[in-house]
Amino acid sequence: MADTTSPPILDLAVVAGDGIGTEVVEQGLLVLEQALHGTGTTVRTTDFDLGARRWHTTGQTLTDEDLAAIRTHHAILLGAIGDPTVPSGVLERGLLLKLRFALDHYVNLRPGKLFPGVRSPLANPGDVDFVVVREGTEGPYVGNGGAIRVGTPAEVANEVSVNTAFGVERVVRDAFARAAARPRKKLTLVHKHNVLVHAGHLWRRTVEAVNAEFPDVTVDYLHVDAATIFLVTDPARFDVIVTDNLFGDILTDLAAAITGGIGLAASANINPDRTAPSMFEPVHGSAPDIAGQGKADPTATVLSVAMLLDHVGLPDAARAVEGAVAADLAERGAAERVRSTAEVGKDLAARVAG
Numbered sequence: 001m002a003d004t005t006s007p008p009i010l011d012l013a014v015v016a017g018d019g020i021g022t023e024v025v026e027q028g029l030l031v032l033e034q035a036l037h038g039t040g041t042t043v044r045t046t047d048f049d050l051g052a053r054r055w056h057t058t059g060q061t062l063t064d065e066d067l068a069a070i071r072t073h074h075a076i077l078l079g080a081i082g083d084p085t086v087p088s089g090v091l092e093r094g095l096l097l098k099l100r101f102a103l104d105h106y107v108n109l110r111p112g113k114l115f116p117g118v119r120s121p122l123a124n125p126g127d128v129d130f131v132v133v134r135e136g137t138e139g140p141y142v143g144n145g146g147a148i149r150v151g152t153p154a155e156v157a158n159e160v161s162v163n164t165a166f167g168v169e170r171v172v173r174d175a176f177a178r179a180a181a182r183p184r185k186k187l188t189l190v191h192k193h194n195v196l197v198h199a200g201h202l203w204r205r206t207v208e209a210v211n212a213e214f215p216d217v218t219v220d221y222l223h224v225d226a227a228t229i230f231l232v233t234d235p236a237r238f239d240v241i242v243t244d245n246l247f248g249d250i251l252t253d254l255a256a257a258i259t260g261g262i263g264l265a266a267s268a269n270i271n272p273d274r275t276a277p278s279m280f281e282p283v284h285g286s287a288p289d290i291a292g293q294g295k296a297d298p299t300a301t302v303l304s305v306a307m308l309l310d311h312v313g314l315p316d317a318a319r320a321v322e323g324a325v326a327a328d329l330a331e332r333g334a335a336e337r338v339r340s341t342a343e344v345g346k347d348l349a350a351r352v353a354g
């Protein structure tokens, strides 16, 4: 079932996953249920037990049956995937990326917003409010690579970045549309076309061509290395950033760091054509270093829930969730006590309830 607009019953697939994923998703669901009160929509969740535990017991990551069942939902809420007891890449590739690719999540939307009252590590961050449109189904993450003579001094390992005209154009067009709808109407392409000349020039030509459809949008370009400089020295210059899968992954952890930390960074993996459910998840991973200790900040997941509510046609509920987060964040600076994951979730739910 594809996502629909404001369904009476919101069928939500829940993939809590590994590590802190289960902890933050529990709080995200608490806030979601509160936000739906009075909207005429109720949520019906289906838990998908996917991740390290499943892999250890069955050897499976994501089967065709899992995927078919997930497809019948309006949307997916995901916590985090990845565990130190599983070989690196098995779950990340076989579960997380498989979901994004199979469900055609070609727009990976990641806001970089500094909420009032939130302390940034930057001395003078300015008014930071941008969004990264990261391509979600191509680039070096597609698994086009291999290695020979593994473990020998003659080993050669390749990881090929795949960029198709079709894939680049559709995400670039989406990014232009988002820029056109924002007050500043500015789009920054980030790539590395001085070195990655094949992919980089495809991205550049595509941006130039699609710009003709959006003449109101001002376009600029930064090589990815320079983009990291400006994200730290002048983040307020950015409005919409469009970039590939790998660069977008890296830049959005940096964006999180300058806007108050990874615990606040939300994301949406969107299938804009609504041929499959979109997926909402915090930017962060499973954080094995703090898992099981109640230390994870669930705010990123709660803000991802707000993105989910927007996507399913419940903007008022989305604004209520964002408002609750903004109010909570504004008071955090003054608070003396560090709250647990569950306490933050409970407080946010209470604020949504009014």
Ligand SMILES: NC(=O)C1=CN([C@@H]2O[C@H](COP(=O)(O)OP(=O)(O)OC[C@H]3O[C@@H](n4cnc5c(N)ncnc54)[C@H](O)[C@@H]3O)[C@@H](O)[C@H]2O)C=CC1
Binding pocket: 020, 024, 079, 080, 081, 082, 083, 084, 092, 096, 262, 263, 264, 281, 282, 283, 284, 285, 286, 287, 288, 289, 290, 295, 296, 297, 298, 300
């Ligand atoms: N979308 C996903 O499911 C992602 C999965 N991963 C996987 O997660 C595992 C750990 O990866 P890392 O590189 O360590 O990245 P990570 O994002 O899990 O953790 C990086 C650092 O941020 C902290 N952190 C993360 N989320 C936090 C939160 N909500 N509140 C407070 N602190 C938080 C962690 O404690 C850690 O110090 C790996 O298996 C990785 O592949 C990594 C990134 C995204």
Ligand SMILES: CC(C)CC(=O)C(=O)O
Binding pocket: 092, 093, 096, 097, 249, 283
């Ligand atoms: C673990 C990766 C596949 C995902 C990631 O780091 C991300 O999407 O930010």
Ligand SMILES: [Mg+2]
Binding pocket: 249, 250, 253, 283
């Ligand atoms: Mg990442």
